[in-house]
Amino acid sequence: MNILAVTAGRKNGNGEILVKEALMRAEELGAEVKMINLHDYNITPCSGCESCTVKFTQKHEPPECIYKDDMDKIMKEWLAADGVIVAVPAFSYMPAGIYRIFTDRHLAYEPNFHKQVGNKDYFKHRVGAIIGNGGSTRSWMSLTLECINITLITQDIKVVDQMMANRAPRPGQILLDEAALNRARQLGENVIKGIQDYENVKFLGDQNLGWCPVCHSNVLSLGQPHWNSEGFVIECPICHCGGDLQKDENGKWKFVIQENGDEKSMLDGRGAKDHFFEIEDTMKKYFMNLEKIDEKRKKYTDYKPASI
Template structure:
């Protein structure tokens, strides 16, 4: 592999807080494994909320322009750093059950503008149209991501949306999630702190090791959770034994084994998770974008499906 792997740490917590502490530990391990590392403290940056103007989509569909946000703040510099990186580790504190709002402000602007399926279709159209300009390669390359959720609460139910919403960060651009860590009750015991340090070290080493593998070769070594794809624990009930993972948007069957609950997801459902390329491709279909690509739509769709393991 030419050059060093770039691992970016995004700290949505305080400059010298717990998020930064464990992010530093993870990136030190990534550096020891041979990666080039950088940390951005987003709290020192200005990230406005998305105003829904649609300018980024118009640029994407223009055939000529690259994707940019028209707002003048620090968002574009952070977006550039994310796209330039090979791997990203995101750390965010839990405030009211879920991550700090600045994370969501970034996701609202970055995700829709860099929807992997949308970009793949538009880039293919550009390549087939004389005079059009291909999208930047960094927009279409594979990115790996790991998540660190930090909460002070002693119990899970006070940080229940931490990892769920962190998974929104890489969803649209189809980042492959390598690990995630739910570190709540951070100040209760030395034992908990020692375990979190070990988990952070493992996360930093793992994401560098994973980059040389295909997506299907990357095993899951963090808490398995209930969903076999996002590994989160929350499920949406609808009054039957069919439940839905709110992160992945996939359906499974709930069964009771004594007092234990188990949810089973078919391979077909797992493959259409929003965290997988097939899931974001499915979204392009349901948005009704087929007429824009005409007879090429099905050709593009099959081409992209075949690249699930490397995009």
């Protein structure tokens, strides 16, 4: 059992401390562990060239990112791991930007897209767990676990646990919070349980963490039409399962997934496969209209507003 931990906070900061608790517990249970801090690596921000998605969907071939930096080295370990734990601090309610820079680059390594073009290197079961830590309460970390969850789900990782550590702004302050340290140990144990019973394991974290009964996220969207279907009344913006709000017997609102509400689920590959074909279809329109776009683009390339 190999576990890779990826941290995005300060050296010896609160996230690293929590992740180390989780790793120590995983090691006690027989895992081999590695930990990296993204600040130690050279990761170029994605330029948005889309050469990866064009190659995937228009040529049906596995792409390589145009950038040659530390991503390949990290992703080799990430894709080979049986378990991945990420620890990311909240910056402005969201995961710190350095983590987003790392995960934007995941597109060229997206397992469900590689599977779609028959790349067997990507057929591997992996479980994951999330630690989101911040200086404040959940209101000030409202999109942190949710955004991190997306980045693991799109990597075809089965997320078995998520924890939030609050109100520890200064480095090491989390050491005053025994409950958070114990919770991190439990998270390490849950990753081991997930690796040992991948097929049957269910979410082992707090079932009341959020609205969504599928991915446990705490945000909901009003549904919109999908590219090839009607859409749902209410949709989970993280796992894309849909349904509606209903009151339970105690008068408490619940998000209930409708019968076909998991047809675009991001948790079992169906959502990613559907998105692959959506991109294929949408980009076709571009390639069929290159001349028209070039003609219309001139107005905008000729217009040169002042820069700073």
